[in-house]
Amino acid sequence: MNTFLADTFLTALTKLDNQSQKAAKLTAFELQTDPTGKGKSFHRITASKEKDFWSVRANRDIRIIVHKTADRLTLCYVDHHDDAYDWASRRVFERHPRTGALQIVELVEQVREVMAKVDVAPAADLFVEPAPAPEPAKPTIFPLAKVGADSLQDYGVPQDWAELLVVSSMADALQAADHLPGEAAEAVRVFLAGGVPEAPAPAQAVEAQRFRMVEHRDELEAALEFPWDRWTVFLHPTQRQFVDAEYNGPARVAGSAGTGKTVVALHRALQLSRDDSTNILLTTFSDPLASALKEKLNILNGGEALVPRVKVSSFVGLAKELYELATGNRPRMVGRDAIIRRLKKIAPDDNPTFLTNEFEDVIDPWRVDSLEDYRELKRTGRRSRIGQRRRELIWPWFQALRDGMKARHELTEAQLFAWVEDYYSGRERKPFTHIIVDEAQDLGVPELRFLAALAPEGGNRLFFAGDLGQRIFKLPFSWKSLGIDVRGRSGTLKVNYRTSHQIREQLDRLLPEKLSDLDGLVEDRSGTISVFNGPVPEAISCTDQIDETKQVSAWVKARLDAGIAPEEIGLIVRSEGQLTRAQAVADMLNLSVQALLGDARPQAGLLSVGVMQLAKGLEFRAVAVMACDAEIVPLESRVEGAETQDDLDEIWQTERQLLYVAATRARENLLLSGVLPVSEYFDDLVTET
Incomplete structure (x- = not known):
């Protein structure tokens, strides 16, 4: 008899407390x-229409729902006793008559009965019998009417x-999708986002995504131990077109967070x-993010520690390595603090x-080598203007700074x-x-030119993934001016698989619906949908x-x-400067913390504590963004340093984007807190509680 794990089982397992998870895994x-099941307590679920659903006792309260036939055992769900039985009573395990794929299907009439018993918001009216009402001023729009019920069934609905x-x-359709089998839910969301799903995959391929066969204990152990990581690398149909595409x-x-x-x-x-x-470089702007990419690539590759022909590195880490290979010496680096001094x-x-900003944002990245070049430079990305007399005054200082570094x-x-760009630009190999x-939104001018010099001309050589709304480090500039033109070869992902509908909807208020780069390429965030619901985000003053310590600790x-x-x-x-406020919460709860600095990653049993600038690439089921005081978000020292409107x-826009990046690390639960007076960004986010 073969043993299978349903995706519904793995999802439910992550929601249990640690002791219950251990019992379920054992x-x-x-x-x-x-x-x-010799020695185990099997009970048939008599309240279910599915005759092959059974309950298996894991401990006094935890039950695993299995589907058992003569040749296969499928672990379908796990929860506390009453909740597990309730789950099974509302579902059947069957093959879809059109696609032929096995599905766990929630019964429409059972969902209606459950929803009718609870106090639901107006958006949940799908599941209750509508009361007579006067003719609405505007006709209700049914976005799937043109698709048709017959076509929906072709996709496994x-x-x-x-x-x-x-x-x-x-x-209503978005809420209904939460109750559909995975492949059907994905197709519905693609239709709702204005797209057309890919042709339905063969039944065997669909089942392989939803039901994982485990033949050995170590394979089962890996599947049970890392269900969260499994979702961080899972490819969904709306993403595949960008993976498979051939570009010239x-x-x-592009796409919003998640x-x-x-x-x-x-x-x-x-x-x-x-x-x-092939010899592929997978790269990003920081060492911690590169480390996270490497971990996820290993998971995607079946747990192998090395993926042949793929090098994963940060921009600067790779540049240092290539410099050392070419010269035999490590580069002597000088940082911002030394430049300021x-x-x-x-x-x-x-x-x-x-x-310092003028040097780092204009002189250095654009390789300005003379006063004449400086006079003619348009200073792309810097909004403040500098006249010719001012440029003539300050240029000798930049020249002196460079002469000192050269010495x-x-x-x-x-x-x-x-240096690395020049070394490889003239080389055929x-x-x-x-x-x-x-x-890619945080690429600067030097980084983009450097990367472009490392691969030969031709299609598919350069592929970028990024979101203009998450640009927090670099000033905007024209990619086209550097010979990198992605117009006509760009697309936007519209289905959010990581962040709940409630969190995404609130945080989208921080940013414009449409963002454009300096080449006129527009990223349209409208129409983005999330695949699951969660609690409404909270903001406390x-x-x-x-x-603040008491309220965040309670949360x-x-x-x-x-x-x-944890x-x-x-x-x-x-x-x-605000890390002590996060530490105070951990101290009140008697919990140890993991500081998310450098290559550090979340560790079992420890609360993760970090700053917004290092939040990129991280994901948590729950996030509290603390210390959102008026003088901290946006940061007062940055505001005071502005010379022009x-x-x-x-500054105000990038600070918004920084808060957006931090808050979108939350998957299901989000809290924002600050001491009065709080950040004015609160007005754009959530209603205070």
């Missing part, structure tokens, strides 16, 4: 060893649900690596912050990128055949830091009591 091991969906509003030039995939851009990048890298003639000595009467054989990151860039404790593990909870603050506008 029972699963025993069932795999002996699927007949059960007949009863298909007939209901074609007479459902957008809100540089290409880019739509799976990184998943596309990972799968594209792995797929290209299957060709023995030196400019203070060179120009003691001028604004060191302005001079010490030092390089800034921009100069390091430029390149180190990579394909380059895939994740978090506290009287002082002690009050975190409620998440822990609900079965969320490592699945993140406490995020604007900068290092244009500079101030840019």
Whole structure:
């Protein structure tokens, strides 16, 4: 008898507390060893229409729902006794008559009965008999009416649900999708987002996605131990087109947080690596993100520690490595703090912050080598204007700064990128055949030129994944001006698989519906939908830091009591100066913390604590963004450093985007807190509680 794990079982398992998970896993091991269940307490679910649903006792309260036939045992669900039986009573296990794929199908009439017993919001009216009402001022729009019930069934939607969906509003249809088998739900969401799903996959392929056969104990153990990671690399139909596409030039995939851009990048890298003639670079802007990419790529590759023909590295990490290979020496790097100190000595009467920003954002990245070049430069990305006399005054200071670094054989990151770019630009043999860039919105001018020099000309050589709404580090510039034109080879993901509908809907208010780059390429966020629901995000205004500590601690404790593990909870603050406020919450709960600095990743049993700038790439079931005080978000020191209104506008926008990045790390639960007066961004986010 073969043993299978349904995706519904793995999802339910993650929601149990640690002790209950251990009991469920132990029972699963025993069932795999002996699927007949000798010594286990099997009970048929008589209240279910599915005659082959059974309950298996894991401990006094936890029950596993299995589907048992003569030749297969499928672990379908796990929960506390009453909830597990209720789940089974509302479902059947059957083959879809049109697609032939096995499905766990929730019964429409049972859902209606359950929903009718609870106090539901207007958006849930799909599941109750509508009361007579006057003719509405505007006719209700049924977005799936044109698709038709027959076509929906072609994609695995059960007949009863298909007939209901074609007479459902957008809100009702989205809620209905939560109750459909996975492949059917995905097709419905693609239709609702205005797209057309790919042709239905063969039944065997669909079943392989929803039901995983486990033949050995170590395979079962891996599946049970890492259900969360499994979802971080799972490829969904709306993403596949970008993985499989053949491009005749540089290409880019966009999408708001949680739509799976990184998943596309990972799968594209792995797929290209299957060709023995390839040598692929998968890269991103920081070492921690590169480390996370490597972990996910290993999971995607079946747990192997090395994926042949794929190198994973950060931009600067790769540049340092290539420099050392070419010269035999490690580059001597100089950072921002040293530049500020030196400019203070060179120009003691001028604004060191302005001079440093001008050097890092204009002089260094654009490789300005003379006063003549500086006079003619348009200063792309810097909104503040500088006249010719001002440029003539400050240029000698930049020249002196550079002369000092040259004498010490030092390089800034921009100069390091430029050195490697020059080294490879004239070489016929390149180190990579394909380059895939994740978090591409934070590419700067030197990084983009550096990467473009590392691969030969030709289609598919450059692929970018990013979101303009998450740009937090680099100023905008024209890619086309550097010879990288992705127009006509760009697309936007519209289905959010990571963040709940409630969190996504609220956080989208922080950003414009449409964002465009300096080449006129527009990223349209409208029409994005999430695949699951969750609690409404909360925002609390506290009287002082002690009050904030108490309220956030109570919120975190409620998440822990609900079965969320400490490592699945993140406490995020604007900068290092506010980390003590997050630490105070952990201290009140007697929990240890994991500081998310450098390559550190969440560890079992520890609360994760970090700053917004390092939040990229992280995902938690619950996130509290703390210390959102008026003078912290946006950061007062940045605001005070603005010299013009244009500079101030840019700061306010990037601070919004930074808060968006931090808050979208939350999958299911989100809390924002601050001490009065709180950040004015609260007005755009959620109603205070």
